[in-house]
Amino acid sequence: MMIATARSMLWLLATDTSRLRKCLVGARAGRTRRALPGAAAATGVRIIAQCIIPCGVRAIVEATCRGHVRNFARRFFAMTAAAVREPVFWRAGLRIEPIAPAEIGVYRSYLQRSESASTEVPLKTSTGKLGRRTAVRRAHALLQLVDRANAAEIGHDETSSYARRYTMDHDPPADDRAAFARLCAAIFANGIGFNAVRNHREALDAAFDLFDPTRVARYDDARIDAILRQPIICDRAKVAACVENARRWLACAADEGTYLGRVARCAAQDDAAVGWPALVELLRSDFVRVAEMTARQVLKRWGFFTALSHPGGKRCLERLGLMAPQAPAPAAQQFIGAIAGAGGRDPYALEASFVLFSTIGPCRTRPLCLRCPLAERCPAAQLEAAPPRPAASSTAAKSA
Ligand code: SF4
Known part of the structure; x- marks a missing residue:
C-alpha cells in the first residue's frame, strides 16, 4: 500500500471527455494512456494508479497540492492533443478530491471496477452465437x-x-442548482410524465426562483399557496416535497461543500455496471417522495447512463x-x-x-x-409477419 509522505497527499483526478463521448478507445486510448507518465514527470506528480475508460480518465496521484494536480491534468491534455491525430475534447470541469491514505484501497478498487465495466459488455444475444x-x-x-x-x-x-x-435533458448538471431542478422535475413528472413538466419549464423556473435550493428552502405555506394558485402544478404534496427536499439538500451539502460533491464521493465507491445501487440508496435516504424509480430517473438525468x-x-x-x-x-x-x-x-x-x-x-x-x-x-418480425397457412389451400395444393 502506498503511504503518502508528510508533504505530499493522495488525490483522485477524474476528467471526462466533452459530452461524455466514448472516444477513448483503440489506438486513441493507448496514446492517451502513454501521455499520462510524461505529464506526471513534467509536473512532479506521481501516478499511483490509473484507468482509461471510453469517456474519460481516472487516476490516483500523489502531489503536494490541488494546483499541482491541476497542472498535471493540463499538461496531460496538451500531450494527448499532440499524440492523437483526431483531437479529444475534454470537459472544462475537473474532479480533484483528496484521498485519505486509509481509503486508497477503496479508490483502487473503484478504478479497477471502472476499467472492467468499460471493457466488458455483459451482452447476451438471443441466439448466443454473436460475439x-x-x-x-x-x-x-x-x-x-x-x-x-x-x-x-x-x-x-x-x-x-x-x-x-x-x-x-441528460447532460450532467453544471452545478447544484441545475441538479436540484432535475430532482424537482422528476418529482413533478411522477404520474404526469416528463413532457408535461418540460412544457411548463419556464413557468416552473419563474415560480421556484430558478430552483435555487437556498431560496426554495425558505418557502412558507403562503408561498406554497401562491405557487398552487398558478396553473402549473396543482399537487400540494409535490410542491411541499420540493421545499422539504431543498432543506435536506442544504443540510447534506453543508458537510461536503456541494451536494454534487456528496454524489461524487458516493459514486467513487459505487458500481456503474450494476446500475449505481449505492447512489440510488443515497437519494432515497436523503430526500422525500423519491422512490427507486424516481431516484433512477434523477440519476439518469444527472449523467449516470446505466442507472x-x-x-x-x-x-x-x-x-x-x-x-x-x-x-x-x-x-x-x-x-x-x-x-x-x-x-x-x-x-x-x-x-x-x-x-x-x-x-x-x-x-x-x-x-x-x-x-x-x-x-x-x-x-421478432419473422414470427409476427409469417402469414397463417390456410388449411383449405394446403389441401388444394396437395390434391393438385
Ligand atoms: S416493428 Fe417489428 S420488424 Fe420492426 S423492429 Fe419492431 S418487431 Fe422488428
Missing part, C-alpha cells in the same frame, strides 16, 4: 435503418432536434435480437454505450434514436412490423 464485436457491428448497421425510419416518419430536422433535446434504461429502447434491442429478453437494464445501457463508442456518437443521442423508433416509429408496444423497414432483418 461482442459482431453484435455491435450488426447493431450499428441496424441503427442506420432505425435513423432512416425515424427521418421518414417525422423528417430529419425533427429527428435531430429530438436527439438534441434528449441529450440536453436506468428506457423501456422502449430496450424493447427494440430485444426484438432485434441484440439483447437477451429480460437482460438487466445496466447491460442494455452498456450495450448502447458500446454501439455509440463504435460509431463515435453520444450514447444519449443514440438511445434517443431507439426511443423515437419505439414511440413514433413502427416498433411500439404493439409492433407494426408490416410497415417496418427492419422487418427482413428482425427475428
Whole structure:
C-alpha cells in the first residue's frame, strides 16, 4: 500500500471527455494512456494508479497540492492533443478530491471496477452465437435503418432536434442548482410524465426562483399557496416535497461543500455496471417522495447512463435480437454505450434514436412490423409477419 509522505497527499483526478463521448478507445486510448507518465514527470506528480475508460480518465496521484494536480491534468491534455491525430475534447470541469491514505484501497478498487465495466459488455444475444464485436457491428448497421425510419416518419430536422433535446435533458448538471431542478422535475413528472413538466419549464423556473435550493428552502405555506394558485402544478404534496427536499439538500451539502460533491464521493465507491445501487440508496435516504424509480430517473438525468434504461429502447434491442429478453437494464445501457463508442456518437443521442423508433416509429408496444423497414432483418418480425397457412389451400395444393 502506498503511504503518502508528510508533504505530499493522495488525490483522485477524474476528467471526462466533452459530452461524455466514448472516444477513448483503440489506438486513441493507448496514446492517451502513454501521455499520462510524461505529464506526471513534467509536473512532479506521481501516478499511483490509473484507468482509461471510453469517456474519460481516472487516476490516483500523489502531489503536494490541488494546483499541482491541476497542472498535471493540463499538461496531460496538451500531450494527448499532440499524440492523437483526431483531437479529444475534454470537459472544462475537473474532479480533484483528496484521498485519505486509509481509503486508497477503496479508490483502487473503484478504478479497477471502472476499467472492467468499460471493457466488458455483459451482452447476451438471443441466439448466443454473436460475439461482442459482431453484435455491435450488426447493431450499428441496424441503427442506420432505425435513423432512416425515424427521418421518414417525422423528417430529419425533427429527428435531430429530438436527439438534441434528449441529450440536453441528460447532460450532467453544471452545478447544484441545475441538479436540484432535475430532482424537482422528476418529482413533478411522477404520474404526469416528463413532457408535461418540460412544457411548463419556464413557468416552473419563474415560480421556484430558478430552483435555487437556498431560496426554495425558505418557502412558507403562503408561498406554497401562491405557487398552487398558478396553473402549473396543482399537487400540494409535490410542491411541499420540493421545499422539504431543498432543506435536506442544504443540510447534506453543508458537510461536503456541494451536494454534487456528496454524489461524487458516493459514486467513487459505487458500481456503474450494476446500475449505481449505492447512489440510488443515497437519494432515497436523503430526500422525500423519491422512490427507486424516481431516484433512477434523477440519476439518469444527472449523467449516470446505466442507472436506468428506457423501456422502449430496450424493447427494440430485444426484438432485434441484440439483447437477451429480460437482460438487466445496466447491460442494455452498456450495450448502447458500446454501439455509440463504435460509431463515435453520444450514447444519449443514440438511445434517443431507439426511443423515437419505439414511440413514433413502427416498433411500439404493439409492433407494426408490416410497415417496418427492419422487418427482413428482425427475428421478432419473422414470427409476427409469417402469414397463417390456410388449411383449405394446403389441401388444394396437395390434391393438385
Ligand atoms: S420488424 Fe417489428 S418487431 Fe422488428 S423492429 Fe420492426 S416493428 Fe419492431
